[in-house]
Amino acid sequence: MDTSATYQVKLEVFQGPLDLLLFLIRKKKIDIHDIPIATITREYLEYLNHKERINLDREAEFLLIATLLIYIKSQMLIPREKALEDEEEDPRQILVDRLLDYQKIKAASVLLREKEEEELQTWKRTFLPSLYSQEEMDYMEVSLFDLAESFFALLKRKEKRETKTIKGKEFSLEEKMKKIIDFLEENSFLDFLDYFDQQGSFEEAITSFFSLLELIRSGIVIAIQESIFQPIKVWLRKKANTKRSR
């Protein structure tokens, strides 16, 4: 860690970063009674005044530790009756235990950072330059309205092309549902618009659309859009695949 950048406390009995001071107090290597907290805070405020830029994280940390110090000292200064003292734990101990737990986590996070740096230098085949933002792409499940809207856009497309009269061939929902599942099993997914484009007639397209809605409703397939304005894709919901079902 960059200790040179952190604020250094300068006292007769101690010189260094504040968290180290707290650590030493815990170890009882320095007596809290010897630490003039007023001096520390006054000098720190002066230091802040002279600083052009403030690193909020670091200053917040200083505040936290300084508060702990003040708390410890105030607890030590208040005279207590013996009986009471025995019941209560040493305030230094509670606070310092907490700080020690936190220090461990911090040490671990420094370690993780090192591991991450190493890992970032090795490249795997899974890496593809991201097309979207740095954030991992979040799939969104499309609503009924998105589906319907796409469907109407499609009908308009079809309307323009189809001028012939449609000869009556009946399409059943069940038959269509089976066809969609068969298609999905073979192709893993279908592109919503493309699929309906392939349909022979207006009537067939509508039957397919209803079949698809029925399949989504009963949870057999799932319709997913990678982001707004991207093609809607329909996937077979696998029983074992609970990944996306959170």
Added chain:
Amino acid sequence: MKNRLKEVIESLIFISLEPLSLEKIKNVLTEFPEQEIGQAINELLESYISNERGIQIIQSAGGYLFSTKPEHDSWVKRLLKVERKNKLSSAALEVLSAVAYHQPITLAEISALRGVDSTHTLKTLLQKKLIKIVGRKRSPGNPLIYRTSDKFLTHFGLNSIKDLPSPEELSKILEEESIIEEEDKSEH
């Protein structure tokens, strides 16, 4: 026959995008005795260490995976036209450490450990799938409890969570650091 086995395993690892576990390799290579498979893997790993190659086989999240070598980083980046893969924020790393060392853990426990509200960071880590929800705690409010995921392991190049230093080792590191700091101080 043995040479072929080594080559087969090499192909299997090559074609896998996720770390390929020994279990999976065994499931595929049913016609080979398990012992030979283990030996062939070891030989394969050795051949990658000794030969002059640009790629390596790493052990990550309990499986084997091909990756480029760290010393070729700058050229790979040039090819892929990326500056740098995204690093996690310090807050994210702290929350991950808290989860890694205290799992299973609740959000309230993480926040208490850090002394900072960690709701947002936790949410981001969940989205990144570096941690996962494993259930609810049997305590007032039944809060959700979290654990690190396999993706956590791959992100940090760990083979298992045991690769991290134990809490005792961490205390030792802290102890040594403070001694060094004290020594530094007395030198000034």
